[in-house]
Amino acid sequence: MSEQTVGSTAVHAEPAERPSTGVRPISWKYPITYAVLAVLGVFFALTTPAGARTNFRLSSGRDFFEIPLVELPSRPAAWILAVALLALAGLAIFQASRRRKTGLWLPLLFGVLFVFAFLVWAGADRGAVIPLVTMLTGALALSVPLIFGAMCGLVGERSGVINIAIEAQLLAGAFLAAVAASVFTSAYMGLVFAPIAGALVGALLVFFSVKYQVNQIIVGVVLNVLIIGLTGYLFSTVLTQNPELWNARQQLPRLPIPGLSQIPVIGPVLFNQTILVYLMYLIVGVLNVFLFRSRWGLRTRAVGEHPKAADTVGIKVNRMRVYNVILAGGIAGLGGAFFTIGQGLAFGKEMSAGAGFIALAAMILGRWHPIGALLAALLFGFSTSLGNTLATIGTPVPSEALLMLPYVITIFAVAGFVGRVRPPAANGTPYVK
Structure with a gap:
């Protein structure tokens, strides 16, 4: 704090506030969360039994047309989803380092892919069909x-x-x-x-x-x-x-x-x-x-x-x-x-x-x-x-x-x-x- 004299009166001048740099601080909370979940997706892929298959039902009897039972090879599907999760996590880290927003699409897409990765791993060789329509209903x-x-x-x-x-x-x-x-x-x-x-x-x-x-x-x-x-x-x-x-x-x-x-x-x-x-x-x-x-x-x-x-x-x-x-x-x-x-x-x-x-x-x-x-x-x-x-x-x-x-x-x-x-x-x- 500096002191200036105006006439015979002492005036205390407050220091000027530092100008804002306008740079948004980096938030690593979400990128780190994506990275942890992507690593978990890799764990799903590593622990999925070789030769296992996961079955999904995507339609009901009253639809315009019936979608056949989807039978996926569990391990390849789990690896594809794990790579996609790692790519999205890397994108989130890159965007955060550049102080850029990713938009709502990234968490929504990441969440959908992670859920599918979990379902592929959880349903591998269980001898049951995962009814997606029933689950969503x-x-x-x-x-x-x-x-x-x-x-x-x-x-x-x-x-x-x-x-x-x-x-x-x-x-x-x-x-x-x-x-x-x-x-x-x-x-x-x-x-x-x-x-x-x-x-x-x-x-x-x-x-x-x-x-x-x-x-x-x-x-x-x-x-x-x-x-x-x-x-x-x-x-x-x-x-x-x-x-x-x-x-x-x-x-x-x-x-x-x-x-x-x-x-x-x-x-x-x-x-x-x-x-x-x-x-x-x-x-x-x-x-x-x-x-x-x-x-x-x-x-x-x-x-x-x-x-x-x-x-x-x-x-x-x-x-x-x-x-x-x-x-x-x-x-x-x-x-x-x-x-x-x-x-x-x-x-x-x-x-x-x-x-x-x-x-x-x-x-x-x-x-x-x-x-x-x-x-x-x-x-x-x-x-x-x-x-x-x-x-x-x-x-x-x-x-x-x-x-x-x-x-x-x-x-x-x-x-x-x-x-x-x-x-x-x-x-x-x-x-x-």
Whole structure:
């Protein structure tokens, strides 16, 4: 610090800040991860038995044309995939050394190739066929409540309200969907009541966190405990006493889209679903457009980033937060309906099984963006479906290890392994004029 004299007054001049070089620091986190996984791919190739074969089924009986059973020589296929993984890892290292971004295509392609390498190794000489269509269909089904829950958390946190109560909203939606569908003997009536249950939990969340400014995380945890206890009590005292009336199974019918549902591989997975899954497609698409290209989206992001500035231009900050969190609760309630009427199951205690917390991690992993959260939820669903599939064919890897994968990814996501993710600036901060 230097001292200058102006007249008789001593003035302390702060040193000028160093100009920014504009050079982005090198991040080796992802290239190193790719390299480790590529080496694991080489391990798969080295340990694949010579002469072994791996069988894949890529079509179902309702496709336009049937794809014959794909029978691959395991070791050559494993080596081809391992070389491809090494090439992609080398490209990632080269791009990082040049401080260049690789784009989303590289992790997606690397992930697909690595999964195929693992399947080729795991299915070598097992005497079973790996049903890819069934595995992908199961992955989408397991992802549905996670996607709804992630969209719920995204809308709430973009508005500045932390939502730890996604688990409660999913469970409440599952409960009321089962009860309404049973009473009215119509699964579609369950679909009507499910978002009401989620919205009511969302209303409780904003009532305490916005009106009375109670810590939002504490309110969310309390709501989770409340709904788990309340639904468990009603299940034990009401639903089990007269299950024919209150808890009879009702299932949403599948609605195959003519033409599209008969496309091999993707048709049965994406276009032979229930209306609940089609609503999921619609909600993700609408949120992706409206959040960034509409007045509502601009105001939502404003109250989540800088509520004071939003208030100065006439936006009712707390009112906006109340409406958005209740809307988000309705979205989560729809996701909860998948546990019961979406699968044709009766309601059971704590049947959401922690899906709300996985959905919260998917939202963080997706960087508070609808498409990112969608991809993260699909990753969680696929890892679970992969574990279920490989458990049926018998593999060297215990299925329990694969079933742990969503929770391991959750830990890494919350710990910041996905990179520097910044939540909305005013997230969790009550607004007081």
